Amino acid sequence: MEEILKVNNVCKRYEDITVFENMNLTVKKGEVVVIVGPSGCGKSTFLRCLNALEDIQDGEILLDGEKVDAASKNIGSIREKAGMVFQSYDLFPHLTVLQNLMLAPVKVKKRDKKEVEAEALTLLERVGLLTKKDSFPRQLSGGQKQRVAIVRALIMHPEILLLDEITAALDPEMVREVLDVVLSLAKEGRTMIIVTHEMQFARAVADRMVFIDNGRIVEEGNPEEFFDNPKTDRLKQFLQTFSY
């Protein structure tokens, strides 16, 4: 299958602190990779490197065959290919839901307004938020905001979706509505990299699990092996913290 993302020996350092080094990861079209690991292990930073929100000190990242580099001239068009959803939603507070969705397709892709609006409405209906199209973000619940944020990424037709702990800031009863959306995206064959602490969800959605600790990939594999027969002690220990 076609490779969408290739990460070769990537290192991330701040002055004297190494966040991670020698990261290697290949993601194929349609694959869902879930990254887990203890807080501060570098998994979010890794995700942010993939669309050059963070710079890297060594190695290279190829997205759909193109090198990801914040300094390159066409970084905008490379970033379009990687839709990102953040823990804190980060919708634009001065725009309505519909305007939030239409901003990037109209400004960046120069698409026709009418056509984008029609697509936005279809997508909103799909996530159950059609009635909220004229609301402002502050009028929505956390779960609703996050569903809008997912649609805002989708409407740019990205090759890959990067989801950075998208349920971490949500009240427990809202986690479900957001994860259901992600599950349905996985079913339709979207390529995704998901950083999460929701282990049951990870197991349900993942084609491949990756465990990062101390800035290294410690273990990876298919979800059954990963959860039922972890090979490393470190992963066993980590998974233990999630069971009572």
Next chain:
Amino acid sequence: MNLDVIISYIPLYIEAFFLTVKIGWLGIFLALAIGLAVAFVIHFKIPFLSGISIVYIELFRNTPLLVQLFFIYFGLPKVGFTISAETCGYVGLGLLGGSYMAEAFRSGFESVPKSQTESALALGLSRKQLFWSVILPQAISQSVPGILANVIFLLKETSVFSAISLMDLMFTAKDLIGLYYDTKEALFLLVVFYIVMLLPVSIIGSFIEKKARFRTLGV
């Protein structure tokens, strides 16, 4: 107080009123343009220009408008530029106001969280699109209270224009008192016309302020 005197003065005050309003608002628009440009340069740390901008702000915020007007009106002709009192009035007001407006805009820029920049960049927006569509609208609604306070402050500062012989409200009042000694009537009209000039600004201003707050904060 003599009503006939008041009525006979009114046309003169109306003329002065329009001159004051015209120069005041020209100065304010200039101040907004300078302030926005300067705040942009400082916030985004544009090399070289940001240094100049900081010197500009400190220079104009820490000297009185009257001194600045004297420099422009009496100083510039000495080095070969002559400008009219009117131009001097709004350029002076614009330069003073620019340094205050810059601070108002800057606090607005700083109030926009960094995550807004990141989510816009992640969507593929260019730096320019990010600024105009995401940062500026949010920054302005945060800056509105500061901008409004500056607008009122600058309109009041126009009263020093009389020192460079501009026929503004203050000049007219002083002139009439000097000529006819109808002090009470002249001062009464002066206060009335300043209030007529500023009260609508205050009222419309707090309405805009509320709207802007509601837009971003919802309260």
